[in-house]
Amino acid sequence: MAEALIKFTDVSFSYSxxxxxxxxxxxxxxxxxxxxxxxxxxxxxxxxxxxxxxHINALLVPTAGNVVVAGIDTRDFDRVWEIRQxxxxxxxNPDNQLVATTVEEDVAxxxxxxxxxTPEIHRRVDEALELVGMNEFRLRSPHQLSGGQKQRVxxxxxxxxxxxxxxxxxxxxxxxxxxxxxxMDTVLKLNRQEGITIVLITHAMEExxxxxxxxxxxxxxVVLTGVPRAVFSQVETLTQLxxxxxxxxxxxNRLRQRGYDxxxxxxxxxxxxxxxxxxxx
Amino acid sequence: xxxxxxxxxxxxxxxxxVIHRLDxxxxxxxxxxxxxxxxxxxxxxxxxxxxxxxxxAVALSRLPIKYILRGIRPxxxxxxxxxxxxxxxxxxxxxxxxxxxxxxxxxxxxxxxxVSRLVLLVVGTSILTLTTSPILLTDGIESLLKxxxxxxxxxxxxxxxxxxxxxxxxxxxxxxxxxxxxQMARGADFESGNIFQRxxxxxxxxxxxxxxxxxxxxxxxxxxxxxxxxxxxxxTRFRVLRFTYKDVVALIFVAVFVxxxxxxx
Numbered sequence: 001m002a003e004a005l006i007k008f009t010d011v012s013f014s015y016s017x018x019x020x021x022x023x024x025x026x027x028x029x030x031x032x033x034x035x036x037x038x039x040x041x042x043x044x045x046x047x048x049x050x051x052x053x054x055h056i057n058a059l060l061v062p063t064a065g066n067v068v069v070a071g072i073d074t075r076d077f078d079r080v081w082e083i084r085q086x087x088x089x090x091x092x093n094p095d096n097q098l099v100a101t102t103v104e105e106d107v108a109x110x111x112x113x114x115x116x117x118t119p120e121i122h123r124r125v126d127e128a129l130e131l132v133g134m135n136e137f138r139l140r141s142p143h144q145l146s147g148g149q150k151q152r153v154x155x156x157x158x159x160x161x162x163x164x165x166x167x168x169x170x171x172x173x174x175x176x177x178x179x180x181x182x183x184m185d186t187v188l189k190l191n192r193q194e195g196i197t198i199v200l201i202t203h204a205m206e207e208x209x210x211x212x213x214x215x216x217x218x219x220x221x222v223v224l225t226g227v228p229r230a231v232f233s234q235v236e237t238l239t240q241l242x243x244x245x246x247x248x249x250x251x252x253n254r255l256r257q258r259g260y261d262x263x264x265x266x267x268x269x270x271x272x273x274x275x276x277x278x279x280x281x
Numbered sequence: 282x283x284x285x286x287x288x289x290x291x292x293x294x295x296x297x298x299v300i301h302r303l304d305x306x307x308x309x310x311x312x313x314x315x316x317x318x319x320x321x322x323x324x325x326x327x328x329x330x331x332x333x334x335x336x337x338a339v340a341l342s343r344l345p346i347k348y349i350l351r352g353i354r355p356x357x358x359x360x361x362x363x364x365x366x367x368x369x370x371x372x373x374x375x376x377x378x379x380x381x382x383x384x385x386x387x388x389x390x391x392x393x394x395x396v397s398r399l400v401l402l403v404v405g406t407s408i409l410t411l412t413t414s415p416i417l418l419t420d421g422i423e424s425l426l427k428x429x430x431x432x433x434x435x436x437x438x439x440x441x442x443x444x445x446x447x448x449x450x451x452x453x454x455x456x457x458x459x460x461x462x463x464q465m466a467r468g469a470d471f472e473s474g475n476i477f478q479r480x481x482x483x484x485x486x487x488x489x490x491x492x493x494x495x496x497x498x499x500x501x502x503x504x505x506x507x508x509x510x511x512x513x514x515x516x517t518r519f520r521v522l523r524f525t526y527k528d529v530v531a532l533i534f535v536a537v538f539v540x541x542x543x544x545x546x
Contacts, residue, residue, distance in 0.1 A: 057507055059503060059506065059507060081509055081511070084506075084507060084508070084509050085509060088507075088508075089504075089507040091500065091503070091504055091507075093497075093500055095452055095497070096496075096497045096500035096501050096504065097500065097501065097504035098448065099444070099445065099448065099501070099504075099505060099508075100416075100444060100448060101415065101416050101444060101447050101448050102416065104519070105416070105519055105520070108519035109505075109508055109510070110508040110509055111517075111519075112516050112517055112518060112519055113508060113509035113510050113511065113516060114509055115515045115516060115517050116517055117517060118517060118518060118519065118521055121517065121519050122519070125519070141448075141451070142448065142452075143451035143452055143455065157508065158508075161508070161509065
């Protein structure tokens with residue numbers, strides 16, 4: 001089998017290492033993410049999921065163990081820029097990641113940093129804005145956009161750098177439901193249509209369901225990993241980790257506790273629930 | 282608070298005129314030459330010639346006159362101050378006297394001259410900002426400062442700072458409004474009291490604003506780094522400034538005008 005795109009080997013990380021405030025945010029993480037995969041990282045606040053995300057594009061480097069991205073160790077300081085070109089990162093606050101005064105120029109910011117020739121930058125900007133559906137807003141300034149639109153511009157800014165992987169750190173946490181939908185539609189399109197590897201950090205279960213695989217984190221460790229259906233069937237474990245399960249899954253679980261054994265414990269969507277309920281005697 | 286929205290830095294009025302389409306560098310250099318001219322001439326006919334140049338620029342830019350006049354309004358106080366200082370404080374031939382205040386002929390001449398200089402200066406520079414978008418202005422400044430890099434002028438860094446400032450002004454204004462509303466909802470009063478009390482009531486707005494601004498700066502720095510930013514070295518540009526024959530014509534015209542006027546007047 002080919003080498004995984006992203007590989008964590010026994011990774012530990014401490015903030016302010018060797019000081020009295022030392023705080024271990026990651027402990028012994030082993031994780032592989034294949035090219036083209038869509039992985040959701042779930043976890044409660046302070047579970048280390050953002051710290052994990054920052055390791056993928058070398059914004060942080062491990063205190064122990066190593067992270068290899070596209071064959072490059074993130075501790076190889078000379079090749080940090082190569083890693084950042086391969087891994088795009090979208091942050092939580094849509095306001096604090098747009099640099100330029102117009103949409104098109106913001107999307108051009110990454111390619112400009114890579115030193116790409118001007119005509120090629122224009123081609124990439126057109127392409128990226130088209131892909132996220134923000135072409136008609138290209139001359140607007142960021143403060144004239146909604147939260148969801150700003151996040152789509154941020155994503156376009158990543159796409160213009162032609163990364164193999166995009167890491168999104170709670171991109172929908174500050175958005176309204178419409179904005180969330182816009183962002184998630186874009187993320188899915190990138191994964192399914194363009195084959196870009198997606199690592200989505202989130203605590204919204206409805207978003208995690210869409211992933212190929214879920215990684216659950218707690219206190220800096222990976223505690224659970226598997227396809228969404230398998231992860232969410234473990235209602236008790238998730239509740240112990242102070243995580244919600246999707247509403248329908250919780251409902252299915254409660255119905256089972258009341259004796260409706262015919263209902264499977266791995267229902268994820270409302271449609272599935274409707275089908276099952278309609279078949280009940 | 283609604284007025285804060287109306288403050289747009291540079292007051293750029295989009296347009297398609299010849300002046301609008303000139304390269305920003307041309308406009309910056311021309312404005313600079315024009316300022317030099319204003320300080321070289323010291324006769325009324327010299328100022329009249331400078332005014333002629335400005336009128337030509339205004340006509341070509343097809344800017345509504347009211348925008349240009351609006352730029353002078355905030356100067357009213359300074360104009361009155363300048364006039365009265367010169368009228369009353371200059372020694373010389375007394376024209377008339379009110380009580381102990383003497384108005385001299387020299388004072389009137391000097392005062393009117395200073396005021397014409399001031400008005401022409403403001404109108405001239407406002408044509409630059411009215412016809413050039415802040416983005417192009419920044420690009421122009423960066424490009425013009427680049428040759429000075431050897432002397433330690435951080436051209437790219439200055440331009441980047443200006444861009445980020447322009448980007449965040451609306452964001453910070455929005456945030457200020459939000460904080461003010463939050464404080465008002467809890468009974469804060471920004472409108473009554475004397476100027477000191479009102480200034481004091483702004484402190485609870487400024488502190489959260491500053492804290493948030495620092496947090497934003499931190500986030501933005503991380504985001505920029507994640508997007509491969511490492512200073513101006515090896516960076517290409519999305520927008521490339523282009524000097525055309527129109528720029529050459531405009532520059533030669535302004536330069537010749539400035540030299541001729543400053544020699545003859």
